[in-house]
Amino acid sequence: MRLNKLIMVALGTLSLASCSDKMDYNEYNVYDKDYVTKNFIYVGNLMTAIYRQVDYDFGNYYSGAILGSASDESEYAVSGNSIEGFYNGSWSPSNAKSAIWSDSYTGIADCNLVLKEFQGLTFDELVLNSDYSQQMYRYHNYKHEARFWRAYFYFNLVRQYGAVPLVTENMTTDQKNALSKTSADDMFNYIFSECDDIKDSIVKDYSNLGSMTLSEQETGRANNLAVLALKARAALYWASPLFNANNDKERWHKAALYNKQLIDSCEVRGMKLAASYESLWATDNWSNAAVTSEIIFGRRVGSISTFEGYNYPIGIEGGNGGNCPTQTLVDAYEMQSTGLGIKETGSGYNENNPYAGRDPRFTSTIAKNGDTKWPSSNANALQTYYGGLNAEPLTGGTPTGYYLKKHCHSAISLASNSKFKVDNHTWITFRLGEFYLNYAEAVYKYLGSPYLTNDEFKISAVTAVNKIRARASMPDFPTALTNDAFWIKYKNERMVELAFEGHRFWDVRRWKEAATYFKSIQEMKLTKNTDGTITYTRNTVSRQWDDKMYLFPIPQTELMKNKNLTQNPGWN
Incomplete structure (x- = not known):
């Protein structure tokens, strides 16, 4: 593409949210650079194109399936x-499952375009517009x-x-197709460096800009806490065995430090865990202050x-x-009363009433x-036993005995006569709860005990x-866990807390x-007996x-285009 000459830009006033605060992307048309640079709105639309590439996992990559179904979280029914x-x-x-590559x-090409071609603009012909100062404030933040x-x-x-x-800059196709790989260590250090360079420059809080009034939709943009969150998450991955074969303790130190810095910054900002776990994926999780207190981006x-269509029960x-x-x-x-796993002695688990007290x-x-x-809208109790209303042998009947609630908005009805068929959905990219867990993992690995603290890390x-x-x-x-016992319980806690939020697939990989x-x-296979009882068979x-x-x-297509690329080990 001749990006120096032609720019894909959206018509209309594209923002990160429409007046109802939903992501709202319009059709794209081609204009030349000179046309685009005459209007801040068109330049802003290039930023919207970048946000459009930000990943989320509502079944959009695998025809309804999520990455959880490529891990031990779930199994796709069809x-x-x-x-x-x-x-x-x-x-x-x-x-190659290459959607994220593409x-x-x-997204990187769009970022490079904004940084190379659309800096230093003053929009002189618009200086008398009443919103000129606001638009320029917004524009100057685009580079960050x-x-x-x-x-x-x-x-x-x-x-x-x-x-x-x-x-990191605009290149011709031939130039890009001659690049070699940059090592994983260098890639992580590049990420840390970029975050350090922009964390004090990017907007800190779009909801509190003093005399500068911007629309409510601006809260859908990345702020400095998102920058700190990226740095903290990346540091945890860099310290993990997949990328840290020699268990360099200084990497764990950095991961603990960066996650602590984010947590401290969130707490200074008045952020805290949402009171209700379930509220984190409610329809108002972008606007309810009791929830946004936890959501970083x-x-x-x-x-x-x-997502509801993909995951509502068959039947x-x-x-x-x-x-x-x-x-x-x-x-x-x-088990809630004891805090013990169902296989631990004294947990209180009853295999004849397996879901009570969990x-x-x-x-x-x-x-x-x-x-x-x-x-x-379902008038019937779920029947996930064989032959039940929502079960095998129906095509799409749950093979595991369960259906997914998380991320589904129960009030949506997909019935043909329903008037409530859609609602707002927000994928949580970063939330404070993740980073308490990240910190716990990193400080444990660094200090060598789940209970130790020091002058730098005062929270165990x-x-x-x-x-x-x-x-x-x-x-x-418990107050006397061995290191091995803590590690098992920590991994279990992370699996439960972050279920279906896109972590398990990657966590198990980074832990190797x-x-x-x-x-x-x-799976759990349920059979209904003649007396109405249920038999559970693993x-x-x-x-x-x-x-x-x-x-x-x-991807093989990339190797064919670029002879300087090498395949990852084992895939040749």
Whole structure:
């Protein structure tokens, strides 16, 4: 593309949210650079194009399936979905699952375009406009936003591929197709450097700009806390075994420090955990102050119902079964009264009443047999036993015994006569809860004990985890865990708290523990007996895993275009 000559720019006043605060993207038309630079709105639309490339996982990459269904979180109900390529042996450089590669490099090209071609503008012909100062304030922030999102896209790439080509300026196609990979270590250090350069320049708080009044929609943009969040998350990955084969303790030190810096900055800003776990994915999570207190950045997707259509139970009009939570995940929810796992002695678990007394996050996340009003329009209790209204052998009937609640907005009805078929959806990219867990992991790995503190890190790993558990009304971790016992409980806590938020697929990879967790999943098969009781039978489903899968294959099409690219180990 001749990006120096032709610019893809949206018509109309594209912002990060429409008047109803939904992501709102219009059709694109081609204009030359001189035309675009005459109006701040058109330049702003280039920024909107960048935000449009920010990833979210509402089933948009794999025809309804989410990455959770390529991990031990869930299983997709309809066989033949492309998500199966991650574990059935069909994954290869020619079947490379390359959407993030394509989207990220598209976003990076847009960032480079903004930074190269659209800086230093004054829009002199618009100086008498009443909103000139506001628009210029917004415009001067674009360069910092563009650098942030470029670093974010590179994090997604290095997390997925390791070493990748680093492009920080406009290049011709031939130039780009001659680049070699930049090492993963150098990529992470580039991300840290970019975040450090812009953290004090980018807008700190769009909702509090003093005398500068901007629209409410501006809160959908990345601020300095998002910059700190990216740096903190990237540091945790860089310190993890996938990228830290020698267990360099200084990397864990940096990860603990960067996560602490973010947490401290959030607390100074008055941010805190939302009172309700379930409220984090409610329709008003972009505007409810009780929820936005935790959300650092959310990708506003808009008023849709596709996720509900993918995941509502089969047997409900418009429902397709979708991403069904595994028994593996269900087992991770501890007993509320004791804080113990269901297999631990003294937990209080009753296998004849398996869902009673469990961690409250279970009922917020997962729908089970007998649940009523799921979704709200459903007049029948869920029947996930074989032959039930919402079960096998119906195509799309849950293979695991469960359906997904999290992210679904129960009030949406997909019935043909419904008047409420869509609602606002926001994908949470960064939230404070994640970073308490990140800090706990990093400070534990650095100090060598879940209970240790020092002058620099005054909060222990256990104390940080307990903040998360307190919100869920779960007991604190025990006071005398061994290191190994803490690590097991920490991983379990992370699986439960962050379920279906796009972490598990990557966490197990960065820990290099996929051989433990991804070689099989557990299903629960329910049978209704003649006396009305239910028999629960576990079923193990094997999946393929090869250590080359810790990193994705470089797409074969990219290798064909660029002879200087090399394939990731094991994928040749």
